[in-house]
């Protein structure tokens with residue numbers, strides 16, 4: 001059996017799709033998740049979870065209030081605490097994240113930031129003694145932590161953070177203080193009600209000199225009573241667009257005393273007498289953000305996949321309208337428009353995940369290098385992950401929204417769960433650096449790269465930048481995916497140079513650097529997007545070329561074909577400089593035929609992600625495809641349907657109607 005999801009009693013339309021798949025979904029899972037070993041571990045973990053009934057949702061999540069969601073996730077976390085060691089290798093971050101996704105889903109929970117930012121901050125920023133003191137406790141979950149950086153008045157511009165940490169040599173203490181309302185920490189996940197510790201980012205002040213943002217380990221709540229400690233104001237910021245299982249919070253300090261050794265001192269130090277040692281790289285304190293950004297291609301790829309699993313499975317069981325055969329309605333997945341809506345997103349999701357593996361490894365390597373005193377890779381990874389987080393979050397948002405529309409009316413129902421996936425994923429456009437701002441960070445790097453080329457220093461170009469120095473060449477579109485890479489290189493190179501030239505010309509015309517930058521910003525962000533999309537395409541092709549299994553490689557080449565054709569058409573206005581409109585027409589025809597080629601493998605391609613029904617929380621996306629019966633059951637479970645006559649009818653509608661009858 002090539003598609004391992006085939007089960008007796010499933011919806012025959014889905015079974016038919018799974019029979020059509022031309023490759024082994026377990027083998028594809030090994031490619032997606034980086035190794036056969038991890039793909040197997042994922043399945044084992046999912047299987048073990050299913051044997052612990054207390055880990056199941058106690059009722060449909062969509063019908064829960066915010067308080068119920070928070071209580072439910074805490075209940076499950078306490079059940080999990082009895083099983084951690086038997087379920088996962090607790091030192092393996094990917095296993096832990098899989099466990100969280102399966103059991104707790106995506107709406108957030110008390111440990112939302114503990115694994116993703118609190119522990120990584122201690123790993124990257126705390127010195128050995130500090131790690132000895134806190135890291136073990138954090139890993140054993142004796143304490144719950146979060147990452148408190150953003151303030152009500154400033155998230156983007158970290159240099160303007162108002163919270164101060166003033167050092168007093170006389171007492172060898174810092175005083176943490178929130179001088180204004182806008183200085184309140186605002187947004188940190190799991191801060192409001194769950195965390196009892198936080199890595200707090202504050203402006204370090206010693207003898208009236210401001211040294212800028214530095215991280216501090218701060219206890220917020222009493223470990224016995226969980227009450228806030230004196231001098232601390234903390235609470236929940238209220239409901240959000242989505243992610244309402246998490247208690248994003250506010251935090252204020254009133255002259256709160258903190259011992260000297262609570263500043264995280266791996267890279268910068270404050271001695272007892274107040275002498276300050278600066279870090280080996282000015283931005284090393286920003287590393288926790290780079291860590292999360294380096295994960296975002298993977299995490300966003302998986303958000304998009306969840307929506308696509310739902311939309312593709314549903315499209316294979318939803319029948320509406322006719323093609324040739326007028327005796328039976330067709331699966332909506334057979335419509336070219338439906339394929340055009342969904343398949344390019346499947347391709348992007350695969351591409352994002354392959355990029356994600358690469359950037360996660362780059363971050364892990366950077367962490368080792370920095371520990372050994374080598375900070376030279378920081379700028380490259382900062383630039384790469386800044387662009388990547390911006391492009392993948394934006395395209396993921398687009399892909400999920402198309403997946404929702406592809407499910408018609410039922411996509412709009414919470415039974416599909418796609419709106420929740422969208423709401424959580426789209427937050428990624430904002431958190432870890434607002435997308436425009438991060439595109440402009442990459443643009444700084446691109447402009448510097450062009451300046452290197454212009455001044456004859458091309459040899460100093462960073463990784464992935466050599467194409468900026470190359471001349472335009474003739475493109476032979478029949479020579480395979482590499483030709484499409486060339487189209488992207490041409491378009492990206494032209495746009496990067498154009499934006500840089502504009503910036504330079506504005507400065508030459510007398511504008512200050514900052515004003516010239518602002519007046520070139522839209523062109524600069526365009527350059528960053530093209531450069532990043534080129535990186536995604538190259539990574540995708542490189543990864544697929546490295547695969548040896550013939551059937552897996554074949555279907556992934558089909559997916560690459562969808563990707564490259566779609567992407568080049570999508571940047572048509574830029575590509576037109578290098579590709580004629582006749583050539584674009586031929587790319588369009590190739591895209592349509594590549595959609596056709598991919599069609600028989602669509603369900604197997606999304607099944608390969610092996611996302612469980614428990615994690616998916618979607619009636620439309622059920623693995624067994626029994627959508628309609630379960631849709632009715634789901635609606636019957638609505639709290640509104642627990643009584644025939646609502647109190648509001650008796651109180652308002654009935655008297656109103658009765659009065660109208662008089």
Ligand SMILES: CC/C=C\C/C=C\C/C=C\C/C=C\CCC(=O)SCCNC(=O)CCNC(=O)[C@H](O)C(C)(C)COP(=O)(O)OP(=O)(O)OC[C@H]1O[C@@H](n2cnc3c(N)ncnc32)[C@H](O)[C@@H]1OP(=O)(O)O
Nearest residue numbers: 116155156157158283286289299378379382431432433444
């Ligand atoms: C993992 C999640 C899994 C699932 C998700 C599920 C649900 C979601 C749940 C929760 C969300 C999770 C996490 C969210 C947490 C947060 O949002 S934490 C807060 C994040 N905040 C930000 O990202 C703030 C963004 N702002 C910045 O990073 C900086 O302010 C800035 C980079 C924009 C500017 O910094 P400045 O200090 O002012 O520097 P600059 O003058 O612009 O640049 C000077 C030079 O420094 C280089 N540089 C900047 N940053 C770095 C870096 N990190 N590393 C290396 N170099 C850096 C910059 O490029 C400049 O270089 P030049 O050579 O050009 O001078």
Ligand SMILES: Cc1cc2nc3c(=O)[nH]c(=O)nc-3n(C[C@H](O)[C@H](O)[C@H](O)COP(=O)(O)OP(=O)(O)OC[C@H]3O[C@@H](n4cnc5c(N)ncnc54)[C@H](O)[C@@H]3O)c2cc1C
Nearest residue numbers: 147148149150154155156187188189427430431432433436
């Ligand atoms: C779901 C979620 C979870 C979060 N979790 C955390 C957390 O755990 N910890 C934490 O500390 N924070 C967290 N945050 C906060 C988040 O990191 C910030 O909201 C984010 O960095 C954006 O900053 P901002 O809100 O100040 O946006 P702003 O900077 O105010 O953005 C507003 C507009 O101004 C534009 N803009 C701002 N500066 C520039 C510029 N220099 N050039 C051009 N345009 C500019 C932006 O592009 C945007 O269009 C979270 C946010 C969300 C939504």
